[in-house]
């Protein structure tokens with residue numbers, strides 16, 4: 001099984017409904033704050049369930065939600081059927097967007113599931129689709145050497161603040177015994193160093209820097225903001 005296949009099903013990543021809701025609220029709030037203005041056209045690549053995409057769509061002219069999993073896209077299309085400025089896309093449809101037509105591209109918690117070559121191909125695609133003043137935001141990027149324990153600690157902190165600590169403890173055991181853990185040990189996750197990412201982006205035509213604060217709850221992971229040069 002590949003990571004892309006893994007995501008095309010219900011996964012135990014969220015320990016309960018409250019965790020799922022709080023996660024997407026936090027991500028939605030952070031993404032909405034990145035929208036440059038009401039006329040902006042935004043692409044959320046690898047958007048997942050995007051439960052709070054309505055908050056992002058309310059701040060921009062058009063929001064493209066792109067996800068690799070057909071099941072996720074089906075649910076997004078149903079959830080946002082009445083939100084006129086949200087369009088759900090398969091990754092294969094992103095090349096059809098007009099060159100230079102996007103103001104903001106965000107990929108949150110996606111890169112770790114992509115082989116390095118797929119990521120570098122995507123950089124070329126995003127570069128072509130972004131306008132001159134556009135921004136690319138790569139978030140929740142896992143640095144080299146960051147172990148599972150740090151993720152566990154961050155989740156427990158989030159759960160403590162969010163009032164779902166008991167469910168998180170049970171959920172951690174469930175995740176450790178789930179196909180996610182098996183796949184993580186078989187396929188691994190893709191990691192990047194801070195300087196390595198800035199250099200990679202430079203080679204692909206972006207000027208980039210790491211933001212002091214990561215999107216989402218795990219501050220051991222990294223967010224980069226890049227502009228086409």
Ligand SMILES: C[S@@+](CC[C@H](N)C(=O)[O-])C[C@H]1O[C@@H](n2cnc3c(N)ncnc32)[C@H](O)[C@@H]1O
Pocket residue numbers: 003004007008027045046047048049050066067068069072091107108109110113114
């Ligand atoms: C960890 S989830 C992140 C979801 C969301 N961005 C968030 O922050 O909660 C990763 C998502 O990326 C999607 N994905 C994985 N590989 C992809 C690819 N090659 N192209 C587009 N989406 C992909 C998965 O289907 C999954 O929904």
